[in-house]
Amino acid sequence: MNRVPNPLIASLADELTPVTPLRRRNGWLLALGALAVTVLAVALYVGLWQAGLAGTAEPMFFVTNGLLLLLGLAATGAVLSLAAPAVGNRPDAPRWTSAMLAILPLTALLTALAGGHELADLYDAHSAYCMISGTLASGLTFAALTWWLRRGAPVSTGAAGLWAGVAAGAIGSFAYGLSCPIDTVGHLGVWHVAPVAICAVLGRIALPRLIRW
């Protein structure tokens, strides 16, 4: 059967120019670059905590920052995957890593209550500062992942926004966390995890509008 030629196809072919395919490897380079620059900025402006670098900090310092980094990487992988259209593109890794990270605030609450403390005791003089600093430190990763998603074609814009927020919050809080000398479970488990939740909400609400196409 003869078909009528579609003028749109001729027009699109006419204006075809070579493009650089969106490669996951380049996305990883971008995200890891943002992470490195964020850590460097924290080191320059605030300074890294020497006890953390020397390995003499409390184990909670390493557990919390390790989990934050792991979640940041898992969520970044999900975002890079969601940037390209695909059917059956369900990110499971960041879900499980988020659940693992959630153990920290639960531990902080349980140990505070079991120790006969008030929940208000979890708030210390540095709580708000750490929470805000961790959230601000997420900015560069947020911008990098948003730019990547805008270059791509996410078909799950809500999920992409959510995981971009989680990735940015986790990486920002990890980078800032390297400078924080308070290594108690009450402080790290609540105030260093809070930026992840804040950025997740921001990403879920704000990003879909920016990355819709």
Added chain:
Amino acid sequence: MIADEPTLARLMAQSQAGDRQAYTVLLTEAQLWLERYFRRRVAPGQMDDLVQDVLLALHNKRASWDSSRAFLPWLAAIARYRWVDHLRRVYRSAEDELGDHDAAEDSAEDAVLARMSLERLFVHLPDKQVEVIELVKIEGLSIEEASHRTGQSESAVKVNIHRGLKKLAALIERAD
């Protein structure tokens, strides 16, 4: 006959490199594939607009295809995304004719394969929602006509369309 996956992937890779001849063939094949994919899930009079819309999206987002991955799932994901968007936007007036909904399939097997993804989405919706979405958004009946046809009140038709489309969008979001 639509080209197979390896051929389409090769054409797409050549298109990303700027090969206009390969691109023309690819878009023509994609057009055929999309027409089959959307058959019975879009009002016939709107099929061309939706296919053109997806072809434009393919063109604008052609850099987002990674040659290490399959081409058709990439195209199907774009098509689903645009389809739900289309259902949300379009409201056909009652004056529009239904057109030929019983156009011959190329083959039963191909038709089932081509429609699988869209059918799978409808499976997750309650029958009442599927019924009114099909009548109003795809066949183009008015709310009143759909109400008479289904026995649902006009308010129920509106609510079921709203909830059904919301759920369809959520299913696409989950990328199942």
